[in-house]
Amino acid sequence: MKRLCIMRHAKSDWSDPTAPDSQRTLNERGRKSAAFLADLIVERGWTPERALCSTAVRARSTIEPLADKLGSGCLIDYRDDLYMAMPDGLLDIIKAQDDACSTLLIVAHNPGLEMLGVQLADDASAEAAAKMEDHFPTGTLVVFEFKTDTWGKISPGSGHVAFFGRPRELMANTRV
Secondary structure (H helix, E strand, O other): OEEEEEEEOOOEOOOOOOOOHHHOOEOHHHHHHHHHHHHHHHHOOOOOOEEEEEOOHHHHHHHHHHHHHHHHHOEEEEEHHHOOOOHHHHHHHHHOOOOOOOEEEEEEOOOHHHHHHHHHEOHHHHHHHHHHHHOOOOOOEEEEEEOOOOHHHOOOOOEEEEEEEOHHHHHHHOOO
């Protein structure tokens, strides 16, 4: 089985309208969400062996709390091609991963992540896919499980949504 976690970067700071998009940091809510999501990932056993993260500051800041928890247990690859990546490009990146990795985390941006999530969801995950398509805010985490041992065999409609969560709802209703 392969597990793919996709996470949209946490809420960014818009207080400086002159800051380049790729240089925006997280606001206070985003920092809290990132820490909460790191705890959730570890507590639920979704710890990735490998993480791919956009080079945008807000994405890097989103993965930092998880990186701090995992130390050297997770290889993090910061990639320019995840900034504004669309679903086909994201799927190509996923399919190219080493099969020795069983759990992969991607931290990136919309609209690509939302579109990828909707495309990967199998028929049994139609309700989760509809929720993704309806609202995929910053910090959203989706965990897919695939009945394959090969990343290259992942295709649209092949992923079971094991978890879908939006940070504002999770933090209000869930204890990790």
